[in-house]
Structure formats: structure tokens, C-alpha cells
Amino acid sequence: MRGFYKIYKNLLIKYPLGVQAFQTGTLMAVGDQLAQNLVEKRQLKDLDFLRTAQFYAIGFCFGGPAVRTWYGILDKYIGSKGGLVTIKKVAIDQILFAPTFIVLLLTTIGIMQGNDATSIKNKLKNEYTDILWNNYKLWPMVQLVNFAFVPLNYQVLVVQCVAVLWNCYVSYRTNRDPIKNTQ
Incomplete structure (x- = not known):
């Protein structure tokens, strides 16, 4: 285990954005699989691996880089x-980043699901506030x-x-039957 940590640490120092994009994509895919397996109780033959790949892509291309960049900005301008400093970072994160990120995440998921603008707008209307x-x-x-200890x-x-x-929850919420989302 120590060897894995050393490799991870070295890669993280050398390629921080790439490593964090990869780990975010991987963990978002795990969250989607948990949603499908444990929450939706799908059988192996019914698993939607394209959906899991989409969650990976969202984490790799959008989630990981956005979060890493955001934390760097907070660290640079607020402190470490x-x-x-911790209270300020949490407040700014939750007032500015969280609402924006959730809109962008739900929109990206909708686009990857092949939804049109009206469907995405309805999904945001029905899901955003609760999420x-x-x-x-x-x-x-x-x-x-x-922010205080890590x-x-x-x-x-x-x-x-x-x-x-959290990704398990978001995956479930964004992949429920569209009819249920309007109620």
C-alpha cells in the first residue's frame, strides 16, 4: 500500500490536474454504478454502461478539472x-461554486443523455432546488x-x-423516469 501511495503522490505532484481528473472520473463512474446496482437494483444484464461511461467522462473532462482549479483559486486568493480562512472558503464555495456547479453538472448530464434544451430546462426546474x-x-x-485539515x-x-x-444520488436523480420528474 505504501508503494501505491508513493506512486500516487509522485504522479499528483507531476500531473495534478490529470491525476485529479482521472480519479474524479473514476469515482463518478463508481457512484453511477452504485446507483444502478444498489438504488435502482438493476441486474447485470440491465446495467447501462454507456451511462457509467458518461459519468466518467463528466468527471474526467469537467468535474475534476473544475474542482481542482476552483480549490487552487480559493487557496491563492483566500489562503490555506x-x-x-476555512470559514471564508466554505462560504464562498457554497455560495458561488456549488449552485453554479450543480447547474452545469445537470446541464452536462442532460446533454450527454441526448436531451434537448427544453428537456434540460425542465430537468433543472424539477431537480435543481432539491439537489x-x-x-x-x-x-x-x-x-x-x-479546507481546515487537508x-x-x-x-x-x-x-x-x-x-x-453524492454521485450515486445525483445519478439516480438525473436518471429517474422523466414522468416522475414532473410530479
Whole structure:
């Protein structure tokens, strides 16, 4: 295990954005598979591997780079140590980044599902507020710990480990029967 950690640490130093994009994509795909297997209770023959690949692509191309870049911006302009710095980072993260990221995430998922603009708009109307409120039940506490105790290079990993369950929830919410979403 120590050897794996050393390789991971070296790759993270050399290729921070690439490593964090890869791990985010992988953990988003795991979240989707958990949604399909445990929440939706699909049989192996009914699993939607394209959907899982789409979640991987969203994490790799969008989620990982966006979160890593955001944390770098917070670190650069707000700081990296101290209680007040942590509170400021959590507040800014939850007031600015979370609402924007959720809109972009839901829109990206809708596009990858092949939905038209009207369908995506309806999905946002039906899902956004509930997902955002549930975000506020989980992420401020996670980010308090993350920003207070975790070095910048590992913050995306911490968030994505917690986000396996969050991504399971988002995958389920964004892939429910469209008829149910209008109720």
C-alpha cells in the first residue's frame, strides 16, 4: 500500500490536474454504478454502461478539472491556513461554486443523455432546488474538514471519496423516469 501511495503522490505532484481528473472520473463512474446496482437494483444484464461511461467522462473532462482549479483559486486568493480562512472558503464555495456547479453538472448530464434544451430546462426546474438543498446538508461540513485539515493536492480526492455517495444520488436523480420528474 505504501508503494501505491508513493506512486500516487509522485504522479499528483507531476500531473495534478490529470491525476485529479482521472480519479474524479473514476469515482463518478463508481457512484453511477452504485446507483444502478444498489438504488435502482438493476441486474447485470440491465446495467447501462454507456451511462457509467458518461459519468466518467463528466468527471474526467469537467468535474475534476473544475474542482481542482476552483480549490487552487480559493487557496491563492483566500489562503490555506486558519479558522477564518476555512470559514471564508466554505462560504464562498457554497455560495458561488456549488449552485453554479450543480447547474452545469445537470446541464452536462442532460446533454450527454441526448436531451434537448427544453428537456434540460425542465430537468433543472424539477431537480435543481432539491439537489442544491441536499448539497447544503452534506457539503459545508465536508468542506470545513477538507479546507481546515487537508493539503490542497489531496482536497479533490477527499471530496471525491465522499462524492461517491453524492454521485450515486445525483445519478439516480438525473436518471429517474422523466414522468416522475414532473410530479
